[in-house]
Amino acid sequence: MTRIAIVGNSHVAALKMGWDLIEKDYPHLDIVFFASVGKAAHDRVLKGKVFGFLNPEPSKHEIIFGNHSERSINLAEFNHVLRVAEPKKESLLSVVLENTVVDGWPKDGREHHMSQSTFEALVDFAAKKQLISPDWCNWTSPKVTSCPAPYPDERCVNHERPTRIARWRVLAKRPAEMLWLREMYIDKHRAWAEKHNIGLLIQPEETIAENGLTKKSYSEGSFRMDANKMETSEEHIHMNAEFGIVMLKKYFKQIDCAAAK
Amino acid sequence: MSNSPYQDLDPRAYWRTGVSQRSPLEPGDLYHPKFPMRKRKPIVTIGSCFAQHIGRNLRLAGFNVMDGEPLHKDFPDELAAKYGYRLFSARYANVYTARQFRQLLDEADGTHIPSDRVWKMGERFVDAQRPGVEPDGLPDEETVLAHREAHLRVVKDLFTNASTVVFTFGLTEAWQCKESGTVFPTAPGTIAGTFDPERYEFVNFNMISVFKDFQAIRRKIMEWAPGVKFLITVSPVPLTATASGQHVEVASSYSKSVLRAVCGLAYERFNNVDYFPSYEIITSQNARGAYYEPNMRSVSAKGVETAMNLFMTAHGITPKGAASKAQAAPEREEFDDEDLTVCEESLLEAFAK
Numbered sequence: 306m307t308r309i310a311i312v313g314n315s316h317v318a319a320l321k322m323g324w325d326l327i328e329k330d331y332p333h334l335d336i337v338f339f340a341s342v343g344k345a346a347h348d349r350v351l352k353g354k355v356f357g358f359l360n361p362e363p364s365k366h367e368i369i370f371g372n373h374s375e376r377s378i379n380l381a382e383f384n385h386v387l388r389v390a391e392p393k394k395e396s397l398l399s400v401v402l403e404n405t406v407v408d409g410w411p412k413d414g415r416e417h418h419m420s421q422s423t424f425e426a427l428v429d430f431a432a433k434k435q436l437i438s439p440d441w442c443n444w445t446s447p448k449v450t451s452c453p454a455p456y457p458d459e460r461c462v463n464h465e466r467p468t469r470i471a472r473w474r475v476l477a478k479r480p481a482e483m484l485w486l487r488e489m490y491i492d493k494h495r496a497w498a499e500k501h502n503i504g505l506l507i508q509p510e511e512t513i514a515e516n517g518l519t520k521k522s523y524s525e526g527s528f529r530m531d532a533n534k535m536e537t538s539e540e541h542i543h544m545n546a547e548f549g550i551v552m553l554k555k556y557f558k559q560i561d562c563a564a565a566k
Numbered sequence: 567m568s569n570s571p572y573q574d575l576d577p578r579a580y581w582r583t584g585v586s587q588r589s590p591l592e593p594g595d596l597y598h599p600k601f602p603m604r605k606r607k608p609i610v611t612i613g614s615c616f617a618q619h620i621g622r623n624l625r626l627a628g629f630n631v632m633d634g635e636p637l638h639k640d641f642p643d644e645l646a647a648k649y650g651y652r653l654f655s656a657r658y659a660n661v662y663t664a665r666q667f668r669q670l671l672d673e674a675d676g677t678h679i680p681s682d683r684v685w686k687m688g689e690r691f692v693d694a695q696r697p698g699v700e701p702d703g704l705p706d707e708e709t710v711l712a713h714r715e716a717h718l719r720v721v722k723d724l725f726t727n728a729s730t731v732v733f734t735f736g737l738t739e740a741w742q743c744k745e746s747g748t749v750f751p752t753a754p755g756t757i758a759g760t761f762d763p764e765r766y767e768f769v770n771f772n773m774i775s776v777f778k779d780f781q782a783i784r785r786k787i788m789e790w791a792p793g794v795k796f797l798i799t800v801s802p803v804p805l806t807a808t809a810s811g812q813h814v815e816v817a818s819s820y821s822k823s824v825l826r827a828v829c830g831l832a833y834e835r836f837n838n839v840d841y842f843p844s845y846e847i848i849t850s851q852n853a854r855g856a857y858y859e860p861n862m863r864s865v866s867a868k869g870v871e872t873a874m875n876l877f878m879t880a881h882g883i884t885p886k887g888a889a890s891k892a893q894a895a896p897e898r899e900e901f902d903d904e905d906l907t908v909c910e911e912s913l914l915e916a917f918a919k
Contacts, residue, residue: 426645427645
C-alpha cells in the first residue's frame with residue numbers, strides 16, 4: 306500500500322472529486338486529503354513533518370476539509386505528499402508584457418522594449434518565487450511534489466470579475482507570447498524545484514485551451530470549497546472532477562503509482 | 567574707524583562656530599535653497615553613482631521622480647538595478663561627465679550621432695554609451711541600435727517634461743574617440759569593447775570645458791522645457807582609479823575641485839540653477855570620515871541619510887522614508903543599500919590587482 310497525503314487549499318476539491326470517481330482502480334493507494342481555505346489556510350504550519358493547525362486552541366475561522374477532521378497530519382507516515390495549489394507566479398510577467406515588447410516579438414505599439422536576457426532574468430525571479438517554503442525542501446521521505454494552481458478558465462477573458470485573475474486576462478490577449486513565456490517559466494521552475502528535491506506536477510497540455518488558459522470543459526460544474534460546505538460556483542478559478550482525474554493520473558504516473566489494471 | 571566686514575556675521579560664516587564647535591555628525595546649516603522643490607513637479611535625475619542615492623531618496627520621500635523606463639514594483643530593486651532599472655529616470659546608467667550628458671542630449675535631439683555606438687562583449691553586443699544595462703549583452707548590432715533609438719525617445723520625452731533636473735557631476739576623466747571626440751562612460755575594454763590606443767585617448771576635462779558643457783546642457787534642456795530648473799551636486803565619491811599619471815588622491819582632488827568650481831560658477835551665474843552641498847556634507851571634517859564605508863570611497867547609508875535629511879528639512883519636508891528606514895534598519899542594511907548602487911567605475915578596481 307502506498308500512502309499519499311494531498312494537502313492544500315480550495316483547489317484540493319477537484320482532486321478529491323476526481324479521486325472519488327477513480328478510487329476503485331487504485332486499490333494499492335491510500336490517499337488522505339487535508340484542505341483548508343481562506344485565512345485559515347495560512348494558519349497551518351509545518352513543524353518537523355507534522356502539518357496543520359498546531360496552536361492548542363482552534364481559532365474561530367479554522368476550517369478543515371478531509372483528514373478525518375483532524376487538525377493536523379503527520380506527513381512522516383506517508384510515502385508521498387502533494388501540495389495543492391501554489392499560486393502561479395507566472396502571472397507576474399503580465400505586468401511586463403502589458404506595455405513591453407520583448408526582442409523577437411512583433412512591435413505592436415507597446416511602449417517599451419526589453420531584451421530576451423533581461424526578460425529571462427525576470428522569469429527566473431518569478432519561478433524562484435514560486436518555490437515553496439524552505440521547510441518543505443530537500444526531503445528524502447516522503448517525496449514532496451508541488452502542484453501549481455490551475456490556469457483560469459479560458460472564458461475569464463470575457464468577464465471583468467473576479468479581479469484577482471486580471472493578470473491572466475492580460476496574458477491571454479497574446480496567447481503565443483504567453484505560451485512562449487510559459488515554456489521558459491516551467492523550465493526554470495522545474496530547475497529550481499529539482500535543485501531542492503521537489504517534484505513538480507504541471508497542468509497537462511490536453512487541458513489547455515487555444516488562448517493558453519484552461520479549457521472550459523475542465524471548469525464547468527466545478528465545486529469550490531467554502532465555509533463548511535461545497536458550493537457550485539463558476540468563477541473561472543476552480544476546476545471540476547474531470548480535471549482532478551487528469552491531474553491525479555499524471556501525478557500517479559510521475560510517482561510510479563499508475564493504475565493496477 | 568570702520569568695522570571689519572567679518573564682524574557680526576552669522577555663526578555659520580565662521581569656521582569656529584560653523585564647524586569646530588558643531589557637534590560631530592551634526593550636518594549644520596549648509597544649505598539654503600535658491601528655489602523650492604515641489605513634491606508633485608516632475609523631477610529627472612541623471613549623473614554619477616551618487617545621483618542614484620539622491621533619486622532613490624527623493625522617491626522614497628514622495629517626490630515625483632520620473633521613470634521613463636520603469637520596471638514593475640513586483641520585481642525587487644536588486645534585480646531591477648542589475649539591468650539598469652530604477653537607478654535614474656531612464657536606463658542611461660551612470661553619466662559621469664558633463665560631456666557625456668551633453669552628448670546624450672544632442673543624440674536624443676538628433677543633432678549629433680556618436681561614433682563607436684556598439685561594442686562587442688565576447689560573442690554579444692552592447693551599447694557603448696551604457697554597456698552595463700545589458701550585462702548579458704544583446705545578440706546583434708541591430709538590436710543594440712533599436713534599443714538605443716527607443717531609449718533616446720524616452721530621454722527626450724523625459725527632459726521635455728521635466729520641471730527640475732537633478733544632475734550629479736561625477737568625474738572629469740574620460741576616454742574619447744580620437745577621430746570623433748565621442749566620450750564613453752567606461753574605458754573601452756573595461757566592460758566591453760577593445761582598447762586600441764590608436765583609436766581612443768584619455769581626456770581630463772578642465773574647468774572651462776566642463777562649464778561650457780554644462781552651459782550647452784542647460785541651453786538644450788531649456789529649449790525643450792523652458793521653465794526647467796536645475797539642482798546640481800558634486801559626487802563625494804573619489805575616483806576608483808586615475809589615468810592621469812597623478813596619485814589617485816591628487817587626481818581626485820583636482821577632479822572634484824574642477825566640478826565644484828563649475829557648480830559654483832553655474833550657481834552664481836544662472837537663476838534657475840541651485841547647488842546642493844552633498845559633497846561638503848559627506849566630506850566635512852566635522853564628519854571625521856564617518857560618512858564613508860571602510861574602503862574610504864563609498865558613501866555610507868548614514869552619510870546619504872544625513873545629506874538627504876538636510877535637503878528635506880531645507881525644503882520644509884519632514885524627513886521620512888529613507889531616513890526613518892535607515893534608522894530602523896539593522897547595520898547589515900547599510901551594506902545592502904550600498905550594494906544597490908551600480909557603479910561601472912568600480913570595475914576598475916578589478917584591474918587594479
